[in-house]
Amino acid sequence: MKQVVLQMEALTCPSCIKKIEGALGKMDGVEQAKVLFNSGKVKARFDERKINAEEIERTVTKLGYPVLSKKMSQSAH
Amino acid sequence: MNMTGKQKAWITAVTGGLLVLAILFHLTGLQELRSSTLILSTVIAGAPIALKAFQALRMKAFSIELLVTIAVAGALFIGEYVESAAVTFLFLFGAYLEARTLEKTRKSLKDLVDMAPQEATVVRDGREMVIPADEVEAGDRVLVRTGGKVPVDGRVAGGRAHLNEAAITGESVPASKADGDAVFSGTIVDSGYLEVIAEKTGDDTTFARIIELVEEAQESKTKTQQFLEKFANIYTPGIVVLSVIVYLLTQNIELTLTFLVIACPGALVISAPVSIVAGIGNGAKNGVLFKGGESVESLAKIDTVVFDKTGTLTKGRPEVTAIDAFGGDADKLLRMIAAAETASEHHLGRTIVEEAGNRGMVGLEQPEEVEIIKGHGLTATVGGMRIVAGTRKLMAENGIGVTPEAEAAATAREKAGNTAIFAAVDGQLRGLISIADRIRPEAQDAIRSFRANGVKQIIMLTGDNRHAAALVGRQLGLDEVHAELLPEDKVAFVKKLKDDGRRVAMAGDGVNDAPAIATADIGIAMGAGGTDISMETADVVLMADRLDQFAHARSLAKATVRNMKQNTWLAVGTVFLLLAGVLLGKILLASGMLIHELSVLIVILNAIRLVRYNGGKKERMPGGVEPFGPQPAVVE
Missing domain, CATH: 3.40.50.1000 (HAD superfamily/HAD-like)
Structure with missing residues (x-):
């Protein structure tokens, strides 16, 4: 299990949260997706055998949110 | 296709310019040019809105952009070009201002994040090298010079410095650090030089965890927030139903669309x-x-x-104020009790061990058979002797007699603000160790x-x-x-x-x-x-x-809740007044949109006051200088 944190531009609409979390949640291999609205971050825990961080990044970008940077870490769970 | 914040700002500026142009054409009587300018402006500003609406729709999400898009399409259809151009422009401009002002409410956290150290100077293989702070490993020797940031949590192993720990404690008066002291990532060397052995690095440092906690805290929802979200969940579909009813009653498309757009709970959702x-x-x-x-x-x-x-x-930094030894040597008693207390984590125990150190006692015996009685003290064997040290109750439980004289001595010490620790050796009460705290x-x-x-x-x-x-x-x-x-x-x-x-x-x-x-x-x-x-x-x-x-x-919490209530009432009040205005035909789409955006801005500006809130107190200034400039934003 790995975790990726994507830094985006500042989010302004709270409805973006549902949009992003919903879309990532539907992806196969994404265990948990959380949007930190105020810091403009997406945290996603995923199974690296099923999906990679680039695919997650692409989905977020396709939804209309440019990704500024990403950071990977081994998830504790 | 994606719109970055900058592109949106450009589109807003261009459409703003087109609107001014349209006004000029209107004044000079060029009605044909006026209309085409307005349509062009609507299309340019409407495109990013429609795009967002479409992206949301693809994710099966219902968005305010969708409502605006429908309303603008409707306005174009019935030839209300002024309306359509004004609405799209105001919507984009409002969003731009919102983003700019929202940034200010997030400023405190951003300031904190910006304090994070980026690079570190480490000594590896006898060579000094500069590496990214994330790549430092536990055990590395890190050098920090005057003006530099400590990049890790660790212990000082050389050098001496005054450290500004504001990033961790909020206290900006520098603290003195020397060998053996703990230092935290994010603190700044005010003067001096430090060598630090890294213990925690990267995301494990206290500083990184503080930022993570604050980020998570800002996401967690209050009861008011949860209520508002539930309200919005009922409210939004409710408004759609209401607008259908409005249409059925009035058969007026323009009024219905206005009603639909104005009713969007923008300020409501962000107010808390x-x-x-x-x-x-x-x-x-x-x-x-x-x-x-x-x-x-x-x-x-x-x-x-x-x-x-x-x-x-x-x-919480107590000191031993007196040792009453009943018929014996005070130092000898202290040495024995201190040896037993080396097994204790309790602050009183540590104080006794410290006092022994201060009196130059080294090589304390290893205590055996230690039993800690939580809140009461401990029993242990030191050098073959049975030690019981702690409260009155502990003495009673161990069948150790406290003579009236000893009791009187203890009470006298306690009345003077001391904690008296009863010390018994081999079943006999041998003395009292008094400890006081300021x-x-x-x-x-x-x-x-x-x-x-x-x-x-x-x-x-x-x-x-x-x-x-x-x-x-x-x-x-x-x-x-x-x-x-x-x-x-x-x-x-x-x-x-x-x-x-x-x-x-x-x-x-x-x-x-x-x-x-x-x-x-x-x-x-x-x-x-x-x-x-x-x-x-x-x-x-x-x-x-x-x-x-x-x-x-405490005062910040009160100010924050008060601020939240003001915002909630303002947002709810605005929506209801606007809706009433729309139904009475007093408010049209463009003016309604303007008021709507204004209410959102007022809500955000109100919150920004909290960023500067300092409890109604004046800032502490060196040398007794009274600060000039802005007064506290919220007065108690």
Whole structure:
């Protein structure tokens, strides 16, 4: 299990949260997706055998949110 | 296709220019050009809105952009070009202003994140090299020079410096650091030079964890927020149904579309969160860590504050003030008791060990068969002798007789504010070790501030003896003092207060208070400086070891909740007035959109006041200089 944190531009609409979390949640291999609205971050825990961080990044970008940077870490769970 | 913030700003500027052009054409009577300019403006500004609406729709999400797109298409269809151009422009311009002002409410956190160290100078293979701070490993020797940031959590192993620890504690008066002292990532060397052995690096440092906690806290939802979200969930579909009814009754497409767009709960949705974000951000910058919006709300509501004594109301750095040895050598007694206490984690035990060190005693014997009796003391065997050290109760339980003379001596010491530790060797009471602790200098002011801020009762609970407790209670003017309590007694007491309908805040300094902290409506951990247990059990963590931060936290929480209420009423009020205006035909789409966007901005601007909130106090300035410039944003 790995975790990726994507830094985006500042989010302004709270409805973006549902949009992003919903879309990532539907992806196969994404265990948990959380949007930190105020810091403009997406945290996603995923199974690296099923999906990679680039695919997650692409989905977020396709939804209309440019990704500024990403950071990977081994998830504790 | 994606729109970045910059592109949107450009589109807004271009359409704004086109609108001015349209006004010029209108004034010069060029109606044909006027209409085409307006249509062009609508299309340019409408495109990003329609795109967002489409992206949301693809994810099966219902968005305000969709409503605006429908309304604008409708306006174009019925030839209302002024309306369509104005609405799209206002929508984009509003969003732009929102983003800019929202940034300000998030400023405190951003300031904090910007304090994170980027690079580190380490010594590897005898060579000095500069590497990214994330790549430092535990055990590395890190060099920090004047003006540099400490990039890791670790211990000083060379050099000496004054360190500005504002990033961790909110306290900007530099602290002196030398060999063996713990230092934290994010702190700045004010003057001097340090060599630090790295212990925690990257995301494991206290600083990184503070930022993570604050980020998570700003996301967590308060009851008001949850209510507003539920409200919005019912409200939005409700408005759609209502607008259908409006259409059926009036057969007026324009009115219906206006109704639909104006009713969007923009200000409503952000009204509470912006206040919370600004409040939590202000706290973080001042060394007060709220675990979430919920904590802010509960802290604002409390009417009873319960303090632990030692380490909370007092400095928690007690000293041995006297040793009464009954018919023996005081140093010999101290040496034996100190040897036993080396096994103790209790602060009183540590004080005794420290005192032995101060008196030059080295090579203390290893204690054996140590048994710690929580809240009472310990028993151990030192050099073949049976040691019992602790409270009166412990003596009684071990069948050790306390003579009237010894009792009188102990009471005298306790009345003078000491904690008397009974020391017995091989079943005989051999002496008393008296330990005293001083009240924190800022305690008086903090307690006054609580009373001024609506706290009705201030209570102290302590495991210490009743004389020492009463002395502190008298000096600080506390309402109730309860002494000689065990950790579970404190929990029971807090529970009872809660059952009586009080809203209780419990402030304590560490492991032994953790259960009571967890039981209270809101738990406050003092002077964490990064200890794990207090950071996890408490709802509010005071990073510097100072009571005035607690007082600030309380008034900040009240100001934040007040701000949130103002915003909520403003948002709800605006929506209802607008809807009434629309139905009465007094407000058209463009003017309604303008008022709507204005209300959103006012809500955000109101929250920004919290970023600068300082409890109505003037900033401490060196040399007694009174600050000029902006007055406190919110006055108590």
